[in-house]
Amino acid sequence: xxxxxxxxxxxxxxxxxxxxxxxxxxxxxxxxxxxxxxxxxxxxxxxxxxxxxxxxxxxxxxxxxxxxxxxxxxxxxxxxxxxxxxxxxxxxxxxxxxxxxxxxxxxxxxxxxxxxxxxxxxxxxxxxxxxxxxxxxxxxxxxxxxxxxxxxxxxxxxxxxxxxxxxxxxxxxxxxxxxxxxxxxxxxxxxxxxxxxxxxxxxxxxxxxxxxxxxxxxxxxxxxxxxxxxxxxxxxxxxxxxxxxxxxxxxxxxxxxxxxxxxxxxxxxxxxxxxxxxxxxxxxxxxxxxxxxxxxxxxxxxxxxxxxxxxxx
Amino acid sequence: xxxxxxxxxxxxxxxxxxxxxxxxxxxxxxxxxxxxxxxxxxxxxxxxxxxxxxxxxxxxxxxxxxxxxxxxxxxxxxxxxxxxxxxxxxxxxxxxxxxxxxxxxxxxxxxxxxxxxxxxxxxxxxxxxxxxxxxxxxxxxxxxxxxxxxxxxxxxxxxxxxxxxxxxxxxxxxxxxxxxxxxxxxxxxxxxxxxxxxxxxxxxxxxxxxxxxxxxxxxxxxxxxxxxxxxxxxxxxxxxxxxxxxxxxxxxxxxxxxxxxxxxxxxxxxxxxxxxxxxxxxxxxxxxxxxxxxxxxxxxxxxxxxxxxxxxxxxxxxxxxxxxxxxxxxxxxxxxxxxxxxxxxxxxxxxxxxxxxxxxxxxxxxxxxxxxxxxxxxxxxxxxxxxxxxxxxxxxxxxxxxxxxxxxxxxxxxxxxxxxxxxxxxxxxxxxxxxxxxxxxxxxxxxxxxxxxxxxxxxxxxxxxxxxxxxxxxx
Numbered sequence: 001x002x003x004x005x006x007x008x009x010x011x012x013x014x015x016x017x018x019x020x021x022x023x024x025x026x027x028x029x030x031x032x033x034x035x036x037x038x039x040x041x042x043x044x045x046x047x048x049x050x051x052x053x054x055x056x057x058x059x060x061x062x063x064x065x066x067x068x069x070x071x072x073x074x075x076x077x078x079x080x081x082x083x084x085x086x087x088x089x090x091x092x093x094x095x096x097x098x099x100x101x102x103x104x105x106x107x108x109x110x111x112x113x114x115x116x117x118x119x120x121x122x123x124x125x126x127x128x129x130x131x132x133x134x135x136x137x138x139x140x141x142x143x144x145x146x147x148x149x150x151x152x153x154x155x156x157x158x159x160x161x162x163x164x165x166x167x168x169x170x171x172x173x174x175x176x177x178x179x180x181x182x183x184x185x186x187x188x189x190x191x192x193x194x195x196x197x198x199x200x201x202x203x204x205x206x207x208x209x210x211x212x213x214x215x216x217x218x219x220x221x222x223x224x225x226x227x228x229x230x231x232x233x234x235x236x237x238x239x240x241x242x243x244x245x246x247x248x249x250x251x252x253x254x255x256x257x258x259x260x261x262x263x264x265x266x267x268x269x270x271x272x273x274x275x276x277x278x279x280x281x282x283x284x285x286x287x288x289x290x291x292x293x294x295x296x297x298x299x300x301x302x303x304x305x306x307x308x309x310x311x312x313x
Numbered sequence: 314x315x316x317x318x319x320x321x322x323x324x325x326x327x328x329x330x331x332x333x334x335x336x337x338x339x340x341x342x343x344x345x346x347x348x349x350x351x352x353x354x355x356x357x358x359x360x361x362x363x364x365x366x367x368x369x370x371x372x373x374x375x376x377x378x379x380x381x382x383x384x385x386x387x388x389x390x391x392x393x394x395x396x397x398x399x400x401x402x403x404x405x406x407x408x409x410x411x412x413x414x415x416x417x418x419x420x421x422x423x424x425x426x427x428x429x430x431x432x433x434x435x436x437x438x439x440x441x442x443x444x445x446x447x448x449x450x451x452x453x454x455x456x457x458x459x460x461x462x463x464x465x466x467x468x469x470x471x472x473x474x475x476x477x478x479x480x481x482x483x484x485x486x487x488x489x490x491x492x493x494x495x496x497x498x499x500x501x502x503x504x505x506x507x508x509x510x511x512x513x514x515x516x517x518x519x520x521x522x523x524x525x526x527x528x529x530x531x532x533x534x535x536x537x538x539x540x541x542x543x544x545x546x547x548x549x550x551x552x553x554x555x556x557x558x559x560x561x562x563x564x565x566x567x568x569x570x571x572x573x574x575x576x577x578x579x580x581x582x583x584x585x586x587x588x589x590x591x592x593x594x595x596x597x598x599x600x601x602x603x604x605x606x607x608x609x610x611x612x613x614x615x616x617x618x619x620x621x622x623x624x625x626x627x628x629x630x631x632x633x634x635x636x637x638x639x640x641x642x643x644x645x646x647x648x649x650x651x652x653x654x655x656x657x658x659x660x661x662x663x664x665x666x667x668x669x670x671x672x673x674x675x676x677x678x679x680x681x682x683x684x685x686x687x688x689x690x691x692x693x694x695x696x697x698x699x700x701x702x703x704x705x706x707x708x709x710x711x712x713x714x715x716x717x718x719x720x721x722x723x724x725x726x727x728x729x730x731x732x733x734x735x736x737x738x739x740x741x742x743x744x745x746x747x748x749x750x751x752x753x754x755x756x757x758x759x760x761x762x763x764x765x766x767x768x769x770x771x772x773x774x775x776x777x778x779x780x781x782x783x784x785x786x787x788x
Contacts (some may be wrong), residue, residue, distance in 0.1 A: 001576055001577050002558055002560065002562075002574055002575065003563055003564070003577055004563075004564050004578075005558075006577045024508070031355060056552060095365070095540045095545065095549065096540055098365075098549040098553060098559075099549055099552045099553040099557075099558070099559045102365075106365065107363050107364065107365075110361055110363060110365045111365075114362065114363070155577065176355055195350045219701070253577075257577070257578050259578065283385060309577040310575050310579075312574070313563065313575060
């Protein structure tokens, strides 16, 4: 496979994953802003931070209000992380790697782009936001479904999945980075209704509120939430889950090509740490530090993969 | 243009009956509900858009990707008509390959005084770097798209030879797929020769031209300028259908005397490169030094026999519009036979007498740039205003060598489906030819382009043309 093709697949699926994550963040933020209108501005600010677009946003707007944030994260083409930008990137990636995709995957991606381009051509009214976000998530799911249903399980699939899970791990860790303080045992309003809302919002932004309830009926505990998002291998958006998948896909590339690279060691080591460090240890040595380290290491892994598989020459 | 021209309609012929090749189809169509046909047209558009069968129009940011309009009424050719056409095309393509070999070797045709030496020597499309180079199997034009127009029951003319990088074959294939998808019942009634084996034939044909250094299964790759090129869809489509890699210049590098592509496991040598990049951009070390689209040093590997480039660099000299008028002589010179297919009468403006004639009759003629393509930079005399004629005349006087002129042909028509029902529109035909050392393969039919505007003679997709599925009947 061409290095460029591997890179195209990797970024195509990073971009698609990101569109879905941004939609989920907006959904959680929107709900928070509705229920806590007094702190709405803070909520929108943390949505923008978790989307990794703080700097860009500050260059365009002074205030964090619903209309601006929604517009900026969904349909602003000057924002490289907006849904329309990443979907357009994903589709351009798909055009580059079209020879590696099944007809179903290509058409789902093209359809995703056509649908969202049309949907996001006009400003989104708050009233229409839930439907719009639903469509964004649905379109990205359709591509994933086509990938699952029709693609060979070979190196093409591995690079696509690596993109998905690297992006997802990045996203979950950024949510933790922005909201880590409400999970700290020392937070001042322990057990207050404010905390409950915050905790639920975190769970919601990784689509885990129901899963958490199934596992912990009636109880909501910040340390458990942190453990759930960082270490629980059953939760498809947890860091441990993402890294289990990343290690799997890298191993299958190693078997396929018969080549061992630095990225293999890097991923295995990160996965080992996630598995072996208890949540108490993480809190003891500092949740925030842990998250910052993770984000840095995750970014490095991405660059290592690019280099090891010759994405760019 | 007040005189009323009578055009040959391929469906109804001269006397408003239904011509033989269209009879079964017409019978079927008359039994169809017109609303259903119109609905099918809309369906086909959705199908093309979803599949991403689009082309890019340069200089139009807004509509960067457009669909080529597709008309659901097929253009139908009988087997008898086709066999004559294909014999004529094959003869022409053989002659063109022999001509190219001669031009880059002994230049017998010039010594024999059949074509003027300066026509070659002063032509940018002639590449001195190719002198003395013999590509594998002596094939220069691996892929040709011969443009043919019809003016009457038995009147066919070759309009252009397109020996460099003809495009459009993906539309031929997708048009058929679309028709099969929309009207399966029709194909049970009418026996149409299939076109779907084109990609397999292309792969085989390219593989057969692999250099001697290649011992196993030839590695074939398609070189594209990238996703912003107007024909990118076609490049990826062909690579996909052939099971070949789709590469850009920056994926390639010369490694150990071979052209190799950067893969996830290192560099892998390529045997045959089907390039959709013009000569000028192919190799910054040998041609345009600012090109980012090519591969530095590929020409040196090519000359040393380490890779096959299809089509060969320097083939453009054969489809140059100034050479075009000499093709009948070229056919005779190399095949010893008279050309089966006629040329359109052509005035070479480089010649003083012709220039004078052209200037006098500008309003009746089509004037083309010798190096132009895509319908850009041409004058359609009968459709031009006085001012346009005057401007063009001064361009002609300034650089007569840059132009040729031809009479406006009464192109045949085939009906298209409009809101008001069937309406005749002018068409041309581009059959696709594959050349390998042992065989010339022509896919039955080709791409029919149709001028959608009433009365228009310009069929180019960049200028409002559409396409039709083209059927060659099985008899």
